[in-house]
Amino acid sequence: MRLFAAVLPPEEQQTELAHAVDRLVRLPGAERLRWTSRPGWHFTLAFMGEVDEELLPDLHARLGRAARRTDPFPLRLHGGGHFGRRALWVGAAGGIDTLRLLAERVDAAARRAGVAMDEHRRYQAHLTVARARHDTDLRPFLAELDRFEGRRWQVAELALVRSRLPGSGVPGEQPRYETVGAWPLGGAG
Template identity: 65%
Template sequence: MRLFAAVLPPPDVTDELAAAVARARRLPGADGLRWTGRPGWHLTLAFYGEVGEEAVAPLAERLARAARRTDPFELALRGGGAFGGRALWTGVTGDVPALRLLAGRAEAAARRAGLPMEEHRRYRPHLTLARARGRDRAVDLAPFTAALDAFAGRSWTVRELSLVRSNLPGPGVPGEGPRYETFAERALGTGG
């Protein structure tokens, strides 16, 4: 199964973000983007890719340890940005060092569980809102990032780390994106 570790913003936070995204989606050129669905909004901590059934339990146990060692912390979604002309996102403010620490621990959990991980890169916290259609197509995302510049969401306390399963759409399903389901949740700061 295809898995990743994530922080899931609560509904009141995604309500605010949904209103800002709705305004951005009315801009010219918005139909040139594949917008992520609200049920899939998350802050990825570590992407594991395809994980065999035999590795899921050890990974979940290692993630539980990582969560226990991380105290709850405050975050808020804020502003907008882009990765080149390929992805539009909203950023994160608050205790970003704690989020980075949790991301590092989620990556280390996978290594300790025996999962092969790509070369470590500095964690860039963001929540992806849209992607350019097609791998080789870039879009001018400046109007969209400008529309999100003033966005400042309410803060919330991150209290858990989620292990999420990504279900990719079947072949021949145009425009459908992945569906996400929370596979396991681990409470932060419960000792250890």
């Protein structure tokens, strides 16, 4: 199954983001972007790709240990950025160092469980809100996102999420996400 570990923003923060995205989709050029929807709003900590089911028990145990070793921390959606001219994202503020530490621990847990991980890169906290098939001028969207400041929440859980890519070929179809495991951080549970 195709898996990734993530921090999932609570409903209240997703509603704040939805209001910001509503403003973005009204900007000129927004029709050239494919906008993600609420089920796809998450901070990926480690993308694992296809994981053999026989690795799941060890992976779950190791992710649980990584979560217990990490204290809950504050986070808020903040500003925005881009990857090249094809991906637009919302950033984060608050406990970024702890978020990075959790991402490092999750990556190590997956590797120790036998998951073949991609090359390790420095973690960049981002929540993707739109993608483009072709190079697109993202500056108007970034200018709008620069003003975005979400309310703070306490991150208290690590989630393991299954991703099912669209297969129908229907334009605009989104991947489907299912949380298949969740562990409280530190003493949060």
